[in-house]
Amino acid sequence: MKAVCFLLLLGAAVQAVKLSVDSVKYSIISAKGEPSTKSLSPTEKSSSEVVTISQDQTLKLSFQVVDKVTGKGVQPEQAFLRFYDEQSGEEGIQPVRVTSSGKAKFDLSLAKPPASLPPTSSAPLKVTLLLGASSYAPAKLELFNLHIPASHPAPTHPDEAKFHILPELAHTFRPDPKLPARVVSALFAGLVLVVPWTILLGLWFSISPRVPRLFSPNILPFTASLGAFEFLLYRYWVDLKLGDVLTYGAVLGIVTVFTGRHALASIADRRLGNQK
Numbered sequence: 001m002k003a004v005c006f007l008l009l010l011g012a013a014v015q016a017v018k019l020s021v022d023s024v025k026y027s028i029i030s031a032k033g034e035p036s037t038k039s040l041s042p043t044e045k046s047s048s049e050v051v052t053i054s055q056d057q058t059l060k061l062s063f064q065v066v067d068k069v070t071g072k073g074v075q076p077e078q079a080f081l082r083f084y085d086e087q088s089g090e091e092g093i094q095p096v097r098v099t100s101s102g103k104a105k106f107d108l109s110l111a112k113p114p115a116s117l118p119p120t121s122s123a124p125l126k127v128t129l130l131l132g133a134s135s136y137a138p139a140k141l142e143l144f145n146l147h148i149p150a151s152h153p154a155p156t157h158p159d160e161a162k163f164h165i166l167p168e169l170a171h172t173f174r175p176d177p178k179l180p181a182r183v184v185s186a187l188f189a190g191l192v193l194v195v196p197w198t199i200l201l202g203l204w205f206s207i208s209p210r211v212p213r214l215f216s217p218n219i220l221p222f223t224a225s226l227g228a229f230e231f232l233l234y235r236y237w238v239d240l241k242l243g244d245v246l247t248y249g250a251v252l253g254i255v256t257v258f259t260g261r262h263a264l265a266s267i268a269d270r271r272l273g274n275q276k
Helices: 002-016 182-208 220-238 241-275
Strands: 019-030 037-039 050-052 057-067 078-084 091-096 103-109 125-132 139-147
Touching: 037 241, 091 125, 182 220, 220 241
Parallel strands: 050 139
Antiparallel strands: 019 037, 019 057, 057 103, 078 091, 078 125, 125 139
16 A cells, blocks of 8 residues: 555655756847847746847757656657747648757748748737646747738638638518419300310211210210210319329220210211111
8 A cells, every 4th residue: 555655655755846947048130130149038927028020030949858856858748939920820730850968959940931830910929838847747838929921811711702601692582372262263164064065065066967876875875984074184283293193094084085985986987877
């Protein structure tokens, strides 16, 4: 039990060991004039140091990561520079290579800015050093506030407007069609039913007075099949679907063909008998 407690305390002590950064210096190099070098004392709180570079200048940053207790150089597994714009909320993360002795260098040239540098405005970028190692507690150190020229806005793509939010479409639908009066509907329905039969009967009786009547035993099945067609069309208008009408119509068509042939045969026989 004592051994377990000792190991736990030892692990907690190892995790409590922090990393430190020494020999933090930055230099501003310009094509004109001598480079200016200055040392920094990074803190865990917000830094008041302000660094300003122009378009033709280069910022060189160097530091060494050490063990806070022993003072020996440490190579962390993770080392990043964070550039953060508090005004716009944009940020960029730049990996930094640290040697086995804990020394690191980073160059920032505005002639060829790194892709990790966020879009800049008139507000400064807070530069923070982030360190992480498996045997140490993570470290976050504020270095300085960096003023650089504002970046140009990204070019507008010709199809950008197609992805903007469009105004909501408002449709104005026509009012529902008004149904005619029931008297008018009944009148035209009666015409549709009566007119064909009136024409059929008129043509039938105009052929010859000797022709058998429509309701004779030989002609009645044919007349009934025609009436069935009329009723089928009525049901299609009221309730049935097109598929049902085609199915029933095919059956009625076959029946009508046979009853029509039988009716015509009886008329022909009747005529031949009268001629004899």
